[in-house]
Amino acid sequence: MKTYTLPKQSDWLALTERPALNQAGLESTVNSILELVKSKKDKAIFDLTEKFDKVKLDAIKVPEEQIKDAIKTIPNELQTAIQLAKKNITTFHKAQLEADSKVIETTTGVKCWRKSVGIEKVGLYIPGGTAPLFSTILMLGIPAKIANCKDIILCTPCDKNGTINPAILYTANLVGITAIYKVGGAQAIAAMAYGTETIPQVYKIFGPGNQFVTKAKELVQQNGTAIDMPAGPSEILIIADKTGVPEFIAADLLSQAEHGADSQVILLSDSQSTIDAVKVELDNQIKLLPRKETALSALNNSRLILLDSISDCIDFSNLYAPEHLIIASENAENYTSNIINAGSVFLGNYSCESAGDYASGTNHTLPTNGFAKNYSGVSVDSFVKKITFQNLTQKGIRTIGRSIEIMAEAEGFFAHKNAVTLRLKSINNG
Amino acid sequence: MKTYTLPKQSDWLALTERPALNQAGLESTVNSILELVKSKKDKAIFDLTEKFDKVKLDAIKVPEEQIKDAIKTIPNELQTAIQLAKKNITTFHKAQLEADSKVIETTTGVKCWRKSVGIEKVGLYIPGGTAPLFSTILMLGIPAKIANCKDIILCTPCDKNGTINPAILYTANLVGITAIYKVGGAQAIAAMAYGTETIPQVYKIFGPGNQFVTKAKELVQQNGTAIDMPAGPSEILIIADKTGVPEFIAADLLSQAEHGADSQVILLSDSQSTIDAVKVELDNQIKLLPRKETALSALNNSRLILLDSISDCIDFSNLYAPEHLIIASENAENYTSNIINAGSVFLGNYSCESAGDYASGTNHTLPTNGFAKNYSGVSVDSFVKKITFQNLTQKGIRTIGRSIEIMAEAEGFFAHKNAVTLRLKSINNG
Numbered sequence: 001m002k003t004y005t006l007p008k009q010s011d012w013l014a015l016t017e018r019p020a021l022n023q024a025g026l027e028s029t030v031n032s033i034l035e036l037v038k039s040k041k042d043k044a045i046f047d048l049t050e051k052f053d054k055v056k057l058d059a060i061k062v063p064e065e066q067i068k069d070a071i072k073t074i075p076n077e078l079q080t081a082i083q084l085a086k087k088n089i090t091t092f093h094k095a096q097l098e099a100d101s102k103v104i105e106t107t108t109g110v111k112c113w114r115k116s117v118g119i120e121k122v123g124l125y126i127p128g129g130t131a132p133l134f135s136t137i138l139m140l141g142i143p144a145k146i147a148n149c150k151d152i153i154l155c156t157p158c159d160k161n162g163t164i165n166p167a168i169l170y171t172a173n174l175v176g177i178t179a180i181y182k183v184g185g186a187q188a189i190a191a192m193a194y195g196t197e198t199i200p201q202v203y204k205i206f207g208p209g210n211q212f213v214t215k216a217k218e219l220v221q222q223n224g225t226a227i228d229m230p231a232g233p234s235e236i237l238i239i240a241d242k243t244g245v246p247e248f249i250a251a252d253l254l255s256q257a258e259h260g261a262d263s264q265v266i267l268l269s270d271s272q273s274t275i276d277a278v279k280v281e282l283d284n285q286i287k288l289l290p291r292k293e294t295a296l297s298a299l300n301n302s303r304l305i306l307l308d309s310i311s312d313c314i315d316f317s318n319l320y321a322p323e324h325l326i327i328a329s330e331n332a333e334n335y336t337s338n339i340i341n342a343g344s345v346f347l348g349n350y351s352c353e354s355a356g357d358y359a360s361g362t363n364h365t366l367p368t369n370g371f372a373k374n375y376s377g378v379s380v381d382s383f384v385k386k387i388t389f390q391n392l393t394q395k396g397i398r399t400i401g402r403s404i405e406i407m408a409e410a411e412g413f414f415a416h417k418n419a420v421t422l423r424l425k426s427i428n429n430g
Numbered sequence: 431m432k433t434y435t436l437p438k439q440s441d442w443l444a445l446t447e448r449p450a451l452n453q454a455g456l457e458s459t460v461n462s463i464l465e466l467v468k469s470k471k472d473k474a475i476f477d478l479t480e481k482f483d484k485v486k487l488d489a490i491k492v493p494e495e496q497i498k499d500a501i502k503t504i505p506n507e508l509q510t511a512i513q514l515a516k517k518n519i520t521t522f523h524k525a526q527l528e529a530d531s532k533v534i535e536t537t538t539g540v541k542c543w544r545k546s547v548g549i550e551k552v553g554l555y556i557p558g559g560t561a562p563l564f565s566t567i568l569m570l571g572i573p574a575k576i577a578n579c580k581d582i583i584l585c586t587p588c589d590k591n592g593t594i595n596p597a598i599l600y601t602a603n604l605v606g607i608t609a610i611y612k613v614g615g616a617q618a619i620a621a622m623a624y625g626t627e628t629i630p631q632v633y634k635i636f637g638p639g640n641q642f643v644t645k646a647k648e649l650v651q652q653n654g655t656a657i658d659m660p661a662g663p664s665e666i667l668i669i670a671d672k673t674g675v676p677e678f679i680a681a682d683l684l685s686q687a688e689h690g691a692d693s694q695v696i697l698l699s700d701s702q703s704t705i706d707a708v709k710v711e712l713d714n715q716i717k718l719l720p721r722k723e724t725a726l727s728a729l730n731n732s733r734l735i736l737l738d739s740i741s742d743c744i745d746f747s748n749l750y751a752p753e754h755l756i757i758a759s760e761n762a763e764n765y766t767s768n769i770i771n772a773g774s775v776f777l778g779n780y781s782c783e784s785a786g787d788y789a790s791g792t793n794h795t796l797p798t799n800g801f802a803k804n805y806s807g808v809s810v811d812s813f814v815k816k817i818t819f820q821n822l823t824q825k826g827i828r829t830i831g832r833s834i835e836i837m838a839e840a841e842g843f844f845a846h847k848n849a850v851t852l853r854l855k856s857i858n859n860g
């Protein structure tokens with residue numbers, strides 16, 4: 001992990017750079033998978049699953065029976081933990097659902113309002129691999145239910161025996177996923193975007209994934225399927241003053257570093273002694289981690305930076321636009337007003353990222369790779385469309401009608417003007 | 431305009447089809463423009479403007495002096511109309527800005543909240559051509575200001591004399607656009623996405639445009655620039671019962687049809703006599719339009735459909751997912767509860783689309799081409815990011831800490847678990 005001491009402001013931009021990914025050939029590989037699923041549908045899913053996941057599936061859809069069996073195998077302690085997380089996530093996200101919004105009378109007789117309507121069909125993708133990310137099912141499934149989406153399907157790859165981790169099945173069932181399909185990778189994204197005989201087409205796709213999944217989401221977005229947000233490797237930036245606890249800071253940096261070799265972690269501080277103490281803690285703690293090798297690779301992309309003041313740290317952080325931002329300070333609340341670009345912010349020494357990752361109630365699907373400059377994390381908003389309504393009375397159109405006629409004419413739209421003129425005439429004659 | 435009488439439900443999907451666009455070669459043409467602007471910056475803008483717009487620019491940025499001069503040329507009547515529209519649009523959109531959202535205590539000691547922060551740099555695109563779309567500047571500039579975006583730039587092509595329509599300059603100045611640049615087409619989108627010596631890079635691009643502009647927005651989105659929404663030709667669907675006024679219905683259909691030859695207009699009704707009367711009105715009214723040829727072409731893509739009931743009409747409309755939906759009925763409010771997919775809805779005989787296009791207060795930048803299934807129209811939401819915050823006390827982490835440890839371990843993330851364990855230990859020892 002490289003240390004930088006009081007870098008010049010003109011060098012900051014270079015220090016916000018993310019590790020570059022090699023994407024050569026990715027688009028054409030993914031495009032060919034998309035085309036295959038589009039044309040061969042279920043047959044392509046069976047074939048690609050055999051090719052990439054090394055398993056010959058009997059059926060793509062997970063039967064009810066398998067879900068029921070899986071539930072029985074989940075230890076009580078884990079069930080209770082997942083239920084506590086569900087309760088907090090539900091509480092936080094329910095507050096995001098707007099009641100039908102207030103009717104605004106912009107002018108007498110001109111009433112306008114918005115209504116939030118759940119997107120009818122949504123698809124969630126949960127990656128396979130070593131870590132069964134059941135927590136992401138909570139983060140996507142709960143707001144989808146609150147938004148009142150009708151069909152909430154889930155695709156996730158199975159292992160070589162054709163089975164899906166029981167914690168995934170348990171959580172999917174708990175939050176009310178409507179159907180679960182054993183399919184992973186770009187082929188899962190294609191199936192949800194275009195539909196197959198078994199897997200229904202959806203209007204919006206959510207969830208994390210590897211480079212193939214991410215590219216597939218980008219490409220189907222161009223054909224009209226909405227996606228949650230662009231994706232990149234996970235990252236954290238911690239701003240610590242001398243009241244931050246080095247032991248906790250090191251643990252939080254490592255909890256991000258263990259995500260993947262391409263993760264990035266950054267510590268900013270106005271205190272040299274804090275930076276030094278964090279370094280010592282990092283060395284001590286990393287030795288004990290099962291995912292030590294991954295964390296070590298991630299630390300290679302990572303930076304400890306001494307800056308002049310906490311105000312400079314906030315400015316640097318806004319330039320970096322971190323997915324996760326921890327303010328490790330007893331006075332964290334004092335520093336929040338200038339935060340412009342960040343996905344989720346954790347204040348004080350006891351707000352670890354793990355809390356938001358699992359159970360505090362906030363969403364953990366957040367903009368990475370600097371996208372916090374222009375994207376929000378997932379929320380109930382992500383699962384609804386807001387439809388505007390308006391109702392004009394005769395008095396309403398009489399009040400604003402002349403202005404509409406003038407503007408429409410100035411833009412050269414005479415039929416637009418005429419739609420008003422006819423109404424005004426009819427009112428005057430009536 | 432084709433008439434369909436009681437089509438079978440199995441034939442509905444085919445009747446929701448939009449006119450197909452020929453996009454052959456479009457992507458490579460646009461990609462080469464993007465690359466040119468990325469590498470040659472301002473020089474590319476000068477060259478491409480000369481090539482496509484047939485004008486040798488002195489400068490890309492519109493000087494203050496030109497804006498001041500333009501304002502003087504706008505008739506008072508038009509100024510007043512634009513100001514009335516601004517007032518109503520401001521009133522409706524201000525109500526969308528959430529105050530810093532409520533702090534939710536999901537568990538004792540675990541406080542979570544969201545904060546809406548304006549996207550720092552946004553770019554608006556306004557097409558040139560015959561119609562100076564100053565109304566779109568109101569629709570994009572006003573919510574950008576309300577959202578508190580810092581830099582709000584505008585790109586629009588100039589005419590062969592190097593001038594921009596004064597109504598565009600007037601409106602841009604009125605809503606507080608920070609800088610105006612004389613550049614159009616895909617090169618404008620590229621300039622805002624990548625930045626040039628003169629035109630600053632922005633984080634999100636808004637606004638309508640032709641196929642080149644639309645494709646450019648799609649492509650820069652893949653490189654991290656956010657865009658308002660995917661675009662397609664404008665469209666309207668009107669549902670009329672026998673209380674709808676045929677004269678008004680025909681006028682509203684034509685006001686959409688005059689937009690472009692690729693626009694689509696659809697009338698659904700449960701009343702044969704209403705359909706017949708609308709046909710007569712269409713024939714009468716179209717003759718008088720300056721943009722008659724355009725409207726006639728659009729009507730070729732268009733449909734009058736008799737259905738069994740208004741309930742069937744709503745179901746068909748949800749399948750079509752229209753940008754604009756007019757319910758031409760004295761009982762319009764009775765039919766709204768089942769509307770799922772629509773951009774903006776106009777209720778009753780006096781709520782013409784023109785009202786929402788210009789001055790009622792709602793936004794006219796709306797999802798077309800069926801995208802109302804998965805996208806909302808532009809609102810203040812489009813110009814902010816919602817950042818989540820959390821603050822856990824010792825009591826908070828004590829209450830949810832054990833659950834986090836269990837879940838992190840079940841997902842195989844031991845450093846995530848350790849970040850909690852260390853805190854719990856420190857509290858117990860403290």
